[in-house]
Amino acid sequence: MDLHVFLIGPGGVGKTSSGPHLAKLLGREFVDLDEIFMSGPGHIGRYIKNCGYAQYVRENSKLFFEHIYQRTSPCVCALSSGFLIAEEEVEIVELNKSAVKKKGHSVLLLSHSDPDDCAKIVVARQVGRGLNLRQEIELPKFLARLPVYLSLADQVTVFRGRPEGAAHSIFTQLNDAQSPTADIC
Structure with missing residues (x-):
């Protein structure tokens, strides 16, 4: 596959933890858009507090186009939630969507096939990060955004376990999608 592999989804699904393992399996570099932001403009939470969410969206998109979109060699990239x-x-978000479709194969990693169970697992991870997130706010947000993520994903991988296992599942699905199927007469 000559395209980038974009790991998409809300925070807590395992993009950053499984991405390096997937990149190794594919023989590619792993790039985390959040890390690029943190090493440039700074801490995301403080940036949003000081500059506003709209400015964060603009700056995040700019960094994507500078550091990822222009790359000549395909990578595995964890996109910001x-x-x-x-x-x-x-x-800008629509421009981001078009760029991801044009340059890559997007993978949505989920911890459970049932949306409610998946939301509970992922939101518990989010809340446990100590970012002052509240379950009663994040749970409905996750459930509202899940259908959008599903519509944007070229591939959905459901896996609950260690990041290495999630990466292996994604890798297997990528290979299965590329394998030609034989016509049986």
Whole structure:
């Protein structure tokens, strides 16, 4: 596959933890858009607090186009949770969606096939990170955004376990999708 592999979805699904393992399996570099942001503009939470979410969306998109979109060799990239879904700067988000479709294969990693169970697992991870998130706010947000992520994904991988196992499942699905099927007469 000559395209980038974009790991998409809300925070807590395992993009950053499984991405390096997937990159190793594919023989590619792993790039985390959040890490690029943190090494440039700074801490995401403080940036949003000081500059606003709309400015964060603009800056995050700019960094994507500078550091990932222009790459000549395909990589595995964990996209920020709000990169493809944001209520602000809708035009930029649409541009992001088009760029991801054009340059890559997007993989949504989920911890459970049932949306409610998946939401509980992922939101517990989010809340446990100590970012002042509240379950009663994050749970309905996750459930509202899940259908959008599903519509954007070229591939959905459901896996609950260690990041290495998730990466292996993604890798297997990628290989199965590329394998030609024989016509049986």
